[in-house]
């Protein structure tokens with residue numbers, strides 16, 4: 076499968092933090108969710124990919140080319156951050172005019188459609204918009220210059236569940252075109268459970284895993300048991316575990332195998348949040 080984006084050994088050193096040889100790739104037509112605790116390095120990864128900060132090492136290629144060596148690639152990347160970067164005295168209509176001048180591939184008809192769909196008034200100053208409306212405007216702009224890759228850093232966090240659901244539909248429509256992909260960093264892992272094809276988990280600057288979402292949701296499980304049952308678990312099967320009061324919560328990669336093997340234990344499905352929590356707050360064996 077062809078990749079839209081390939082990140083290899085991306086490294087960035089700050090005084091108190093190292094983004095450490097981060098690697099992943101995003102195939103065409105797919106959505107990748109980037110997860111991790113606060114300060115894990117998600118924004119640093121995105122900023123280094125987009126060359127908004129200088130990377131110390133590693134390579135980032137879009138369609139096989141480096142961003143700095145082909146400026147026109149920037150047209151093909153739509154970016155939305157958690158915050159607006161337009162003057163707040165502009166109206167959405169003026170933002171459209173400015174964007175039309177800035178992007179060769181700008182499609183005004185599409186922009187108007189998104190303004191309607193997101194219920195954004197064209198003639199009101201942005202400063203009168205709510206946080207959610209500002210985010211929707213940024214998403215409308217990012218999509219209207221017809222990018223092939225959309226990169227969103229915590230861009231849906233200000234939206235209510237109904238609006239987020241609508242935006243997730245827009246993302247799913249976007250990747251219907253198999254030349255399109257999305258990289259989305261979010262703390263709202265239930266959104267990623269709905270739309271992502273794969274999940275990359277960054278923890279303390281390193282990639283802990285990069286896996287198909289279905290593998291996480293359908294194969295990973297959490298054994299809930301007491302101390303005696305915990306002692307009987309084959310430690311090579313444990314990815315992470317955590318003791319809470321008198322219960323042990325044990326993350327395993329094959330819940331069906333665990334259900335067959337440990338008949339006296341409860342083996343629950345694992346949501347992405349459960350997996351993240353156990354890796355971050357629990358003990359890791361691998």
Ligand SMILES: Nc1ncnc2c1ncn2[C@@H]1O[C@H](COP(=O)(O)OP(=O)(O)OP(=O)(O)O)[C@@H](O)[C@H]1O
Pocket residue numbers: 089090091092111112113114115116117118119120
């Ligand atoms: N310009 C900078 N100078 C020094 N340290 C920085 C700089 N930018 C980020 N950092 C540090 O890098 C680490 C990773 O930050 P980053 O913003 O990438 O995390 P994140 O995973 O996006 O977190 P969050 O979920 O809170 O947005 C943090 O410890 C942060 O303090």
